[in-house]
Amino acid sequence: MIKIIIVVILGILLTEIPSAFAEKNTFKTLVIQNVWIKDNPFNHPMTAGYLTIYNKSNSDTKLIAVSSSIAERIEIHQMSMDNDIMKMRPLKDGLIIPANTITYLKPGDFHLMFFGLKKQMTPMETHLINLTFQKLGTIAVRALVKPSENGERLNHKKHNH
């Protein structure tokens, strides 16, 4: 019986490894996971970042500020369709994280926008990002740099996903 349990536990551990970078950050009533940054073309000062926020509490919260030593400024952006053109705008008052809900910041949707990158974003490297939530405070989470898919690079002129 103990052997079976050990095998089961090992199995769980092993299946966890590939998604190790779904590093789970528990912060008060929030669970923050899958934090990643798109690599940037050489010498391009901007990139985008993504994450998942699970709000386990019965009250809404708000992501109000994001900062990191790797960028001069980080904004929270929303994408929306405007006459068939994908546009993005900063959420000046922050992003509401509704109660008992998982909020996804993902490509083509809400995202973080990094301006004035102070270094090259190299795949597989990790960087710390500070997330500030209304009433809850600030947590530093580790973000993994991932390569842009299909050579698709961040292009501010055409966001046609």
Ligand SMILES: [Cu+2]
């Ligand atoms: Cu943006």
